[in-house]
Amino acid sequence: MLDFTINDVPHTRLNILTGERILVSPHRSKRPWQGQVEELSLDKRPEYDPNCYLCPGNKRADGSENPYYKESFVFVNDFSALLKDTEEGNINEEGLLVAETERGICKVIAFTPRHDLTLPEMDVEDIKKVVDVWQSEFTSLASNEWIKYIQIFENKGSIMGCSNPHPHGQIWAESKLPMEILKEEKQQQEYFLKNKKSLLSGYLALELKKKERIIIDNEHFVALVPFWAAWPFETLLISKRHVTDITEFSEEEKLDLARTLQQLTIRYDNIFSTSFPYSAGMHQAPVNNGNQDFWHWHMHFYPPLLRSATVKKFMVGYEMLANPQRDITAEKAAEIIRNQPTTHYKSNTK
């Protein structure tokens, strides 16, 4: 029962996954914009680019040559932020200067040999092959006892720090649980102990009843704008079955995940008729870390655009120092994404 009109009034919402709040200012979407406008990438790319370090047959930074791969291609990042052979070490001076070494493996996954595609432009069958690679990479990385957490993600678009337009994602696997995972662990564990079911199962049931923030609802997955979304068009993908990580998905579920990814990203591209930038990634149970039954696999999409293909949301002063803030409501954003055509805007002009 709402005791205020959520579409009109400044309010905070609780992010049940992190336990943190965001500030919503619905009345503020009328604000005019005279600030920074991003450059539109023309996005006419060739199928093969001789200067791309991800294209088949090309040279990489370490001097090696990419194979003539036909589906996807995985390799260790030539500029890894984490290294496999870092030794254990730590510093602690008066509890004020506290540091610990961190060990890890960073990988890059080219999604397809085609330089000119993006996920929403790939066939479902080809996206399914990317899901297969995520699954097998997760399994093989988890076979290292010392790896505790595996972050699968994609930075799409130069506005999201992506330095090569060839469709690709990354995996950073490491020896400690990162901060966001610690927050989600605490929240999910508490709920599970109290309710004997996963937090996201409970949340999903409520959202499917409300139908206010749902974008896609198919046999195995739901894509929705979470009640507590911070980014204007932020979405959350939840598996209907409570699984702790990607290794548990059946062939059928993986195909459905591929379909969901395609359908969501096509809608994204259609909003502003542009290749929609985002950072996206899965959150799943840590590995080699005891009982993790309370974890429920999900995937976050954090897209920066707000008003157009060239005007983004700035998470700056107030947001960095105090609290994340948004203008358009989650409900309004869900409506906009849901109402997009499910055929890619480019497919008519091809």
Next chain:
Amino acid sequence: MLDFTINDVPHTRLNILTGERILVSPHRSKRPWQGQVEELSLDKRPEYDPNCYLCPGNKRADGSENPYYKESFVFVNDFSALLKDTEEGNINEEGLLVAETERGICKVIAFTPRHDLTLPEMDVEDIKKVVDVWQSEFTSLASNEWIKYIQIFENKGSIMGCSNPHPHGQIWAESKLPMEILKEEKQQQEYFLKNKKSLLSGYLALELKKKERIIIDNEHFVALVPFWAAWPFETLLISKRHVTDITEFSEEEKLDLARTLQQLTIRYDNIFSTSFPYSAGMHQAPVNNGNQDFWHWHMHFYPPLLRSATVKKFMVGYEMLANPQRDITAEKAAEIIRNQPTTHYKSNTK
């Protein structure tokens, strides 16, 4: 005592103010950059711009006219994210959809009538007048019983979402404590109870002994790169005296704060010979909220630039989903900032 070489090896560091960790990858600064390059603003602005809603005598969005002010000028934001008259209300469905209305006041402060200046180009005496306004605004906002926290901040540069180059800052005052303040409250309170002094007094003493991360050390203030800095050139300003908020500063301290701000921002501008963008703001004790003795006034500077005036650090995929990450170490960054001349690069070409 360090038991690993902090300048070479991937490691995490603890942010003692938030209790969260950041990932440092010192070896990664050699990574080449082929990604997004920001546009350089030419930054030749007139002293008065007839189209600027902050210049003296000009029209604002609400139809009113700015006074012909001679120092600084404060008004309620025409597009406030928080409103004064929001009524109390809350939603709670199964602990899963949780929201509460939020009340507040958003103000804008033009730092000077001169459209063409920025803080580092202003005289110390004029910056001191801005500090005076911050102090008096804090006092008058805090006189509202229902206001619990006052965030004073500045977004500088279009890359930081600033939509008007006229030098100005903002104040958002509100009825609840924002997330970052809750984190810093917990950490500072715990330390204070245990050590009978403020967390930042303890930290400052250790940093002044080490001298590895100090940039400015004058009578009343220290500017340093905190051990746990996440942004490449992030800095922290700490008052030597343990005061809980800006209202306690004497005339002499305010003048020294103005000097520190000028000296820090001149160095910033000199790093890449550009008007150095940042979001900056003070963290201070909540108001009308009981005993806050453990709070120690400080000011954060979060500048986005990394390699040049046009290449910034992207806090994206891994950072949003897992953990903030940096390449260059805090010690290296401190050295770079400290070694900048204290005369503004433009003053020679004027």
